[in-house]
Amino acid sequence: MERTRRDLLARTGATLTAAGSIGVAGCLDFAAGDGPQGPEGIPETLSCGDGEFVRLAPPFDGDVEGTLVETGETTFELSAEGNSETYGQALRLVLRNTGDEPATALGRHAYSIQRETASGWLDVRGSTTGETVELPRSEETLDSTGAYSWSIDLEETSIASAVPGLDLSVCPPLGPGTYRFVYWGIVDAPPLGARFELIG
Structure with missing residues (x-):
């Protein structure tokens, strides 16, 4: 029993x-x-209700080139795994020195993640301290065949925490629309950009 x-x-x-x-x-x-909760399509601008939020300004002037740029001595190529990504999935990219000579870069965090708006391309990230911040830069040599690679989950927390040592946030939340990853850290070369569509 x-x-x-x-x-x-x-x-x-x-x-x-x-x-x-x-x-x-x-x-x-x-x-x-739940999927992306932010504005859809091409919003007028990116607005954030957090009064302490200060959006990252683009640290480059002029147009963003395509996925291939030439410096005085070598060539760099930015490749992405796809051009349509689902919210929450990883955005995977590789930047390679495909030429024969070394070049100077500003480190793996010298990039922007921007969204297309009617006001232009705006970074989705910003400081949560009420003050302007700059992304870290550290000069280093990328030899021939040298590369940086990224795998960033396309959701707010992962994008905000991808740069160590900075209190960043994504505001407003990501929404379905057109985005681009811009690497602006090749010294004496224009920034490279890879566009992608974020879907639910």
């Missing part, structure tokens, strides 16, 4: 545990399925 009661309790506990797991999984699935 004792064994039967113990078996019954064990079975009940296992059933409750399984039901609890299903409930949690359901919540996680629902949260993960």
